[in-house]
Amino acid sequence: MSQVATIEQRKQQINQQLDGQALIRAINFHNTSRWREAEFTEQLQHCQQNFTPVTEDDLASYLATGQWQKAKPGVILAFYEGYRSNYDVIVPLLDKLGLVGWFFVITGFINAPIEQQLTYANRHDIGMDLNEYLDGRYAMTWEELRDVDKRHVVASHALSHQFVDPMDEATRREEIIGSQNSFRKELGHPVRTFVLRGGPAFGENPAVDKMVLEAGYQIQFSNFQIQKLPQPAP
Amino acid sequence: MQRRELIQKVLSAAAAAGLLGPLSLTSASAHECTSAGLHDSAESLRRGLKRMAMLDSSEQGIPMLLTLENLAADSTVTKFLPDAFNAEVVEKLGHYVDLLLQHKPEPEESDVAALIVLIAAADLLPADAGVCP
Numbered sequence: 001m002s003q004v005a006t007i008e009q010r011k012q013q014i015n016q017q018l019d020g021q022a023l024i025r026a027i028n029f030h031n032t033s034r035w036r037e038a039e040f041t042e043q044l045q046h047c048q049q050n051f052t053p054v055t056e057d058d059l060a061s062y063l064a065t066g067q068w069q070k071a072k073p074g075v076i077l078a079f080y081e082g083y084r085s086n087y088d089v090i091v092p093l094l095d096k097l098g099l100v101g102w103f104f105v106i107t108g109f110i111n112a113p114i115e116q117q118l119t120y121a122n123r124h125d126i127g128m129d130l131n132e133y134l135d136g137r138y139a140m141t142w143e144e145l146r147d148v149d150k151r152h153v154v155a156s157h158a159l160s161h162q163f164v165d166p167m168d169e170a171t172r173r174e175e176i177i178g179s180q181n182s183f184r185k186e187l188g189h190p191v192r193t194f195v196l197r198g199g200p201a202f203g204e205n206p207a208v209d210k211m212v213l214e215a216g217y218q219i220q221f222s223n224f225q226i227q228k229l230p231q232p233a234p
Numbered sequence: 235m236q237r238r239e240l241i242q243k244v245l246s247a248a249a250a251a252g253l254l255g256p257l258s259l260t261s262a263s264a265h266e267c268t269s270a271g272l273h274d275s276a277e278s279l280r281r282g283l284k285r286m287a288m289l290d291s292s293e294q295g296i297p298m299l300l301t302l303e304n305l306a307a308d309s310t311v312t313k314f315l316p317d318a319f320n321a322e323v324v325e326k327l328g329h330y331v332d333l334l335l336q337h338k339p340e341p342e343e344s345d346v347a348a349l350i351v352l353i354a355a356a357d358l359l360p361a362d363a364g365v366c367p
Contacts, residue, residue, distance in 0.1 A: 024302060025299060030291065039294070063302055
Protein backbone atom coordinates (compact mmCIF):
# COMPACT_ATOMS: atom_id res chain seq x y z
CA MET A 1 0.00 0.00 0.00
CA SER A 2 2.77 2.39 0.93
CA GLN A 3 4.61 1.66 -2.33
CA VAL A 4 1.48 2.44 -4.35
CA ALA A 5 1.31 5.74 -2.52
CA THR A 6 4.98 6.35 -3.34
CA ILE A 7 4.41 5.68 -7.03
CA GLU A 8 1.43 7.98 -7.20
CA GLN A 9 3.21 10.69 -5.25
CA ARG A 10 6.18 10.46 -7.57
CA LYS A 11 4.07 10.71 -10.70
CA GLN A 12 2.15 13.61 -9.24
CA GLN A 13 5.39 15.36 -8.42
CA ILE A 14 6.66 14.89 -11.96
CA ASN A 15 3.44 16.19 -13.43
CA GLN A 16 3.56 19.21 -11.16
CA GLN A 17 7.16 19.87 -12.15
CA LEU A 18 6.28 19.87 -15.82
CA ASP A 19 2.88 21.52 -15.61
CA GLY A 20 3.06 24.95 -17.14
CA GLN A 21 6.76 24.64 -17.81
CA ALA A 22 8.25 25.10 -21.21
CA LEU A 23 10.87 22.52 -22.04
CA ILE A 24 13.77 22.93 -24.37
CA ARG A 25 16.17 20.31 -25.60
CA ALA A 26 19.89 20.70 -25.06
CA ILE A 27 23.02 18.70 -25.68
CA ASN A 28 25.94 19.32 -23.35
CA PHE A 29 29.46 18.93 -24.69
CA HIS A 30 32.86 19.55 -23.14
CA ASN A 31 36.09 18.61 -24.90
CA THR A 32 35.48 17.73 -28.53
CA SER A 33 38.49 15.72 -29.64
CA ARG A 34 39.34 15.40 -33.31
CA TRP A 35 39.21 11.61 -33.15
CA ARG A 36 35.48 11.83 -32.41
CA GLU A 37 34.77 14.16 -35.33
CA ALA A 38 32.72 11.58 -37.25
CA GLU A 39 30.54 11.01 -34.21
CA PHE A 40 30.00 14.75 -33.70
CA THR A 41 29.24 15.15 -37.40
CA GLU A 42 26.55 12.47 -37.24
CA GLN A 43 25.03 13.94 -34.10
CA LEU A 44 25.01 17.50 -35.43
CA GLN A 45 23.61 16.41 -38.79
CA HIS A 46 20.82 14.70 -36.89
CA CYS A 47 20.14 17.97 -35.06
CA GLN A 48 20.18 19.95 -38.28
CA GLN A 49 17.62 17.64 -39.87
CA ASN A 50 15.23 17.48 -36.95
CA PHE A 51 15.63 20.68 -34.95
CA THR A 52 16.33 24.34 -35.33
CA PRO A 53 19.18 26.21 -33.67
CA VAL A 54 18.41 28.57 -30.81
CA THR A 55 19.93 32.01 -30.40
CA GLU A 56 19.81 34.12 -27.25
CA ASP A 57 17.13 36.27 -28.89
CA ASP A 58 15.08 33.16 -29.73
CA LEU A 59 15.28 32.06 -26.14
CA ALA A 60 14.39 35.48 -24.77
CA SER A 61 11.42 35.69 -27.11
CA TYR A 62 10.22 32.23 -26.17
CA LEU A 63 10.44 33.11 -22.49
CA ALA A 64 8.64 36.41 -22.94
CA THR A 65 5.81 35.18 -25.13
CA GLY A 66 5.49 31.54 -24.17
CA GLN A 67 5.38 30.62 -27.83
CA TRP A 68 8.05 28.95 -29.91
CA GLN A 69 7.98 30.76 -33.23
CA LYS A 70 9.80 28.31 -35.48
CA ALA A 71 8.55 25.28 -37.34
CA LYS A 72 10.96 22.80 -35.80
CA PRO A 73 11.65 22.45 -32.10
CA GLY A 74 14.75 24.20 -30.84
CA VAL A 75 17.92 22.59 -29.55
CA ILE A 76 20.66 24.29 -27.59
CA LEU A 77 24.10 22.92 -28.40
CA ALA A 78 26.18 23.83 -25.37
CA PHE A 79 29.97 23.60 -25.21
CA TYR A 80 31.56 24.09 -21.82
CA GLU A 81 34.96 25.40 -20.65
CA GLY A 82 36.40 27.06 -23.80
CA TYR A 83 38.40 24.23 -25.31
CA ARG A 84 40.55 24.80 -28.37
CA SER A 85 39.06 21.58 -29.76
CA ASN A 86 35.65 23.27 -29.81
CA TYR A 87 37.03 25.85 -32.20
CA ASP A 88 39.07 23.42 -34.28
CA VAL A 89 36.52 20.61 -34.59
CA ILE A 90 33.04 21.89 -33.76
CA VAL A 91 32.84 25.45 -35.04
CA PRO A 92 33.52 24.44 -38.67
CA LEU A 93 30.85 21.74 -38.39
CA LEU A 94 28.31 24.14 -36.91
CA ASP A 95 29.05 26.70 -39.60
CA LYS A 96 28.75 24.13 -42.36
CA LEU A 97 25.42 22.89 -41.02
CA GLY A 98 24.01 26.32 -40.18
CA LEU A 99 23.76 25.52 -36.48
CA VAL A 100 24.34 27.77 -33.48
CA GLY A 101 26.63 26.75 -30.63
CA TRP A 102 26.59 28.13 -27.11
CA PHE A 103 30.16 28.40 -25.82
CA PHE A 104 30.42 28.73 -22.05
CA VAL A 105 33.94 29.97 -21.47
CA ILE A 106 36.06 29.92 -18.32
CA THR A 107 37.88 33.21 -18.78
CA GLY A 108 40.78 32.22 -16.53
CA PHE A 109 41.44 29.23 -18.79
CA ILE A 110 41.48 31.42 -21.89
CA ASN A 111 43.71 33.95 -20.15
CA ALA A 112 46.21 31.36 -18.89
CA PRO A 113 49.55 31.49 -20.71
CA ILE A 114 49.93 28.56 -23.10
CA GLU A 115 52.69 26.94 -21.09
CA GLN A 116 50.42 26.98 -18.02
CA GLN A 117 47.17 25.81 -19.57
CA LEU A 118 47.55 22.14 -18.72
CA THR A 119 48.43 22.97 -15.14
CA TYR A 120 45.54 25.40 -14.99
CA ALA A 121 43.19 22.75 -16.34
CA ASN A 122 44.37 20.21 -13.79
CA ARG A 123 43.97 22.64 -10.91
CA HIS A 124 40.54 23.79 -12.01
CA ASP A 125 39.02 20.46 -12.87
CA ILE A 126 38.91 20.97 -16.61
CA GLY A 127 39.04 17.54 -18.21
CA MET A 128 41.71 17.16 -20.86
CA ASP A 129 42.97 14.78 -23.50
CA LEU A 130 46.66 15.20 -22.76
CA ASN A 131 47.91 14.04 -26.15
CA GLU A 132 45.69 16.27 -28.20
CA TYR A 133 47.82 19.34 -28.75
CA LEU A 134 51.56 18.97 -28.63
CA ASP A 135 52.13 22.73 -28.64
CA GLY A 136 50.47 22.91 -25.24
CA ARG A 137 47.60 25.24 -26.12
CA TYR A 138 44.35 23.67 -25.00
CA ALA A 139 42.12 26.73 -24.65
CA MET A 140 40.65 28.92 -27.34
CA THR A 141 42.37 32.23 -27.89
CA TRP A 142 40.50 35.50 -27.60
CA GLU A 143 41.00 35.96 -31.33
CA GLU A 144 39.23 32.65 -31.94
CA LEU A 145 36.52 33.59 -29.49
CA ARG A 146 35.95 36.89 -31.27
CA ASP A 147 35.42 34.87 -34.44
CA VAL A 148 32.99 32.54 -32.63
CA ASP A 149 31.17 35.58 -31.28
CA LYS A 150 30.24 36.67 -34.81
CA ARG A 151 28.01 33.67 -35.45
CA HIS A 152 27.48 31.84 -32.18
CA VAL A 153 26.70 32.52 -28.54
CA VAL A 154 29.61 33.27 -26.26
CA ALA A 155 28.69 32.97 -22.61
CA SER A 156 30.45 33.07 -19.26
CA HIS A 157 31.33 30.00 -17.23
CA ALA A 158 32.85 32.42 -14.71
CA LEU A 159 36.51 33.09 -14.09
CA SER A 160 38.08 29.99 -12.65
CA HIS A 161 35.63 27.08 -12.50
CA GLN A 162 35.47 27.15 -8.72
CA PHE A 163 32.50 26.82 -6.42
CA VAL A 164 31.40 30.30 -5.43
CA ASP A 165 29.48 29.56 -2.24
CA PRO A 166 32.56 29.21 -0.01
CA MET A 167 34.33 32.22 -1.55
CA ASP A 168 34.79 35.51 0.28
CA GLU A 169 33.09 38.47 -1.32
CA ALA A 170 36.14 39.86 -3.11
CA THR A 171 37.04 36.50 -4.66
CA ARG A 172 33.44 35.84 -5.64
CA ARG A 173 33.24 39.28 -7.20
CA GLU A 174 36.27 38.51 -9.33
CA GLU A 175 34.81 35.14 -10.26
CA ILE A 176 31.47 36.52 -11.42
CA ILE A 177 32.02 40.15 -12.33
CA GLY A 178 35.68 39.83 -13.25
CA SER A 179 34.77 37.24 -15.85
CA GLN A 180 32.27 39.62 -17.41
CA ASN A 181 34.91 42.35 -17.40
CA SER A 182 37.18 40.11 -19.48
CA PHE A 183 34.44 39.67 -22.07
CA ARG A 184 33.82 43.42 -22.15
CA LYS A 185 37.50 44.04 -22.72
CA GLU A 186 38.19 41.30 -25.25
CA LEU A 187 34.90 41.04 -27.16
CA GLY A 188 33.95 44.68 -26.85
CA HIS A 189 30.65 43.89 -25.18
CA PRO A 190 29.29 42.05 -22.16
CA VAL A 191 27.93 38.54 -22.59
CA ARG A 192 24.32 37.86 -21.70
CA THR A 193 24.41 34.27 -20.50
CA PHE A 194 26.06 32.78 -17.45
CA VAL A 195 26.54 29.45 -15.75
CA LEU A 196 28.35 28.63 -12.53
CA ARG A 197 30.31 25.55 -11.68
CA GLY A 198 28.00 22.99 -10.16
CA GLY A 199 25.04 24.42 -12.04
CA PRO A 200 23.21 26.22 -9.24
CA ALA A 201 20.07 28.09 -10.27
CA PHE A 202 19.39 31.76 -9.70
CA GLY A 203 17.64 32.09 -6.36
CA GLU A 204 19.75 29.60 -4.46
CA ASN A 205 22.17 32.14 -2.97
CA PRO A 206 21.06 35.79 -2.71
CA ALA A 207 24.61 37.11 -2.40
CA VAL A 208 25.60 35.31 -5.61
CA ASP A 209 22.41 36.40 -7.34
CA LYS A 210 23.16 40.04 -6.52
CA MET A 211 26.56 39.83 -8.19
CA VAL A 212 25.17 37.99 -11.20
CA LEU A 213 22.78 40.87 -11.76
CA GLU A 214 25.45 43.47 -11.07
CA ALA A 215 27.62 41.85 -13.73
CA GLY A 216 24.82 42.36 -16.23
CA TYR A 217 24.05 38.75 -17.04
CA GLN A 218 20.53 38.26 -18.37
CA ILE A 219 20.17 34.50 -18.66
CA GLN A 220 21.39 31.85 -16.23
CA PHE A 221 21.79 28.19 -17.06
CA SER A 222 21.67 25.61 -14.30
CA ASN A 223 21.58 21.85 -14.22
CA PHE A 224 17.95 21.43 -15.19
CA GLN A 225 16.78 24.96 -15.92
CA ILE A 226 17.30 28.12 -17.93
CA GLN A 227 16.20 31.33 -16.26
CA LYS A 228 15.73 34.75 -17.76
CA LEU A 229 16.88 36.97 -14.92
CA PRO A 230 15.16 39.98 -13.42
CA GLN A 231 16.76 43.14 -14.68
CA PRO A 232 17.75 45.82 -12.19
CA ALA A 233 15.97 49.13 -12.48
CA PRO A 234 17.87 51.55 -14.71
CA MET B 235 30.63 19.36 -8.46
CA GLN B 236 31.23 20.27 -12.04
CA ARG B 237 28.45 20.11 -14.58
CA ARG B 238 29.96 17.17 -16.44
CA GLU B 239 30.59 15.40 -13.14
CA LEU B 240 26.97 15.84 -12.21
CA ILE B 241 25.85 14.52 -15.56
CA GLN B 242 28.15 11.53 -15.20
CA LYS B 243 26.84 10.98 -11.69
CA VAL B 244 23.31 11.10 -12.97
CA LEU B 245 24.11 8.68 -15.76
CA SER B 246 25.85 6.36 -13.37
CA ALA B 247 23.11 6.48 -10.78
CA ALA B 248 21.24 3.54 -12.19
CA ALA B 249 24.43 1.54 -12.39
CA ALA B 250 25.30 2.36 -8.81
CA ALA B 251 21.83 1.30 -7.77
CA GLY B 252 22.49 -2.11 -9.16
CA LEU B 253 20.08 -1.71 -12.01
CA LEU B 254 22.58 -2.24 -14.76
CA GLY B 255 24.17 -5.50 -15.62
CA PRO B 256 26.90 -6.33 -18.13
CA LEU B 257 25.09 -5.71 -21.38
CA SER B 258 26.41 -5.08 -24.84
CA LEU B 259 26.00 -1.69 -26.45
CA THR B 260 23.57 -2.62 -29.15
CA SER B 261 20.71 -0.62 -30.53
CA ALA B 262 17.27 -0.89 -29.02
CA SER B 263 15.45 -3.36 -31.19
CA ALA B 264 11.89 -2.79 -32.25
CA HIS B 265 10.55 -5.42 -29.92
CA GLU B 266 11.94 -3.54 -26.95
CA CYS B 267 9.89 -0.43 -27.72
CA THR B 268 6.17 0.17 -27.80
CA SER B 269 4.52 1.91 -30.73
CA ALA B 270 4.67 5.10 -28.67
CA GLY B 271 8.46 4.82 -28.53
CA LEU B 272 8.58 3.65 -24.94
CA HIS B 273 10.77 1.01 -23.44
CA ASP B 274 8.18 -1.63 -22.77
CA SER B 275 9.78 -3.58 -19.96
CA ALA B 276 12.02 -3.04 -16.98
CA GLU B 277 14.72 -5.00 -18.79
CA SER B 278 14.48 -2.78 -21.87
CA LEU B 279 14.65 0.31 -19.69
CA ARG B 280 17.66 -1.12 -17.89
CA ARG B 281 19.41 -1.55 -21.22
CA GLY B 282 18.53 1.99 -22.27
CA LEU B 283 19.96 3.41 -19.05
CA LYS B 284 23.01 1.25 -19.47
CA ARG B 285 23.63 2.73 -22.91
CA MET B 286 23.30 6.25 -21.57
CA ALA B 287 25.65 5.47 -18.69
CA MET B 288 28.27 4.43 -21.25
CA LEU B 289 28.43 7.96 -22.66
CA ASP B 290 31.56 9.84 -21.61
CA SER B 291 30.28 13.23 -20.53
CA SER B 292 33.70 14.85 -20.84
CA GLU B 293 34.05 13.80 -24.48
CA GLN B 294 30.56 13.15 -25.85
CA GLY B 295 27.34 15.10 -26.18
CA ILE B 296 24.88 14.35 -23.39
CA PRO B 297 21.20 15.01 -24.18
CA MET B 298 19.19 16.94 -21.62
CA LEU B 299 15.83 18.62 -21.20
CA LEU B 300 15.79 22.02 -19.52
CA THR B 301 12.79 23.84 -18.13
CA LEU B 302 12.46 27.55 -18.76
CA GLU B 303 11.64 30.21 -16.22
CA ASN B 304 11.19 33.92 -16.81
CA LEU B 305 12.06 36.05 -13.79
CA ALA B 306 12.14 39.27 -15.81
CA ALA B 307 9.26 41.67 -15.91
CA ASP B 308 8.86 41.53 -19.69
CA SER B 309 6.58 38.54 -19.79
CA THR B 310 2.84 38.43 -19.93
CA VAL B 311 3.08 34.68 -19.61
CA THR B 312 2.54 33.32 -16.15
CA LYS B 313 2.31 29.73 -17.26
CA PHE B 314 3.26 27.90 -20.40
CA LEU B 315 0.59 25.73 -21.93
CA PRO B 316 1.87 22.19 -21.98
CA ASP B 317 2.40 21.19 -25.59
CA ALA B 318 2.49 17.75 -27.15
CA PHE B 319 6.15 17.36 -26.27
CA ASN B 320 5.51 18.09 -22.60
CA ALA B 321 2.70 15.56 -22.62
CA GLU B 322 4.99 12.99 -24.22
CA VAL B 323 7.69 13.63 -21.62
CA VAL B 324 5.18 13.29 -18.80
CA GLU B 325 3.86 10.04 -20.27
CA LYS B 326 7.31 8.56 -20.78
CA LEU B 327 8.59 9.63 -17.40
CA GLY B 328 5.58 8.21 -15.61
CA HIS B 329 5.94 4.95 -17.53
CA TYR B 330 9.65 4.73 -16.83
CA VAL B 331 9.19 5.50 -13.14
CA ASP B 332 6.80 2.54 -13.00
CA LEU B 333 9.40 0.31 -14.61
CA LEU B 334 12.19 1.68 -12.45
CA LEU B 335 10.19 0.94 -9.33
CA GLN B 336 10.15 -2.71 -10.27
CA HIS B 337 13.89 -2.70 -9.62
CA LYS B 338 14.17 0.09 -7.09
CA PRO B 339 11.11 0.78 -4.92
CA GLU B 340 12.45 4.10 -3.65
CA PRO B 341 14.13 5.94 -6.52
CA GLU B 342 16.30 8.94 -5.83
CA GLU B 343 16.18 12.23 -7.66
CA SER B 344 19.27 11.25 -9.64
CA ASP B 345 17.45 8.16 -10.92
CA VAL B 346 14.68 10.33 -12.26
CA ALA B 347 17.26 12.67 -13.80
CA ALA B 348 18.82 9.69 -15.57
CA LEU B 349 15.41 8.88 -16.99
CA ILE B 350 15.15 12.44 -18.32
CA VAL B 351 18.48 12.01 -20.09
CA LEU B 352 17.15 8.80 -21.63
CA ILE B 353 13.98 10.54 -22.79
CA ALA B 354 15.97 13.45 -24.21
CA ALA B 355 18.23 11.01 -26.03
CA ALA B 356 15.29 9.46 -27.82
CA ASP B 357 15.13 12.26 -30.32
CA LEU B 358 18.45 14.03 -29.84
CA LEU B 359 20.66 11.08 -30.60
CA PRO B 360 20.79 9.46 -34.04
CA ALA B 361 18.47 6.49 -34.50
CA ASP B 362 21.13 3.85 -33.97
CA ALA B 363 22.11 5.13 -30.54
CA GLY B 364 20.16 2.44 -28.76
CA VAL B 365 17.23 4.36 -27.36
CA CYS B 366 13.57 4.03 -28.19
CA PRO B 367 12.66 6.54 -30.92
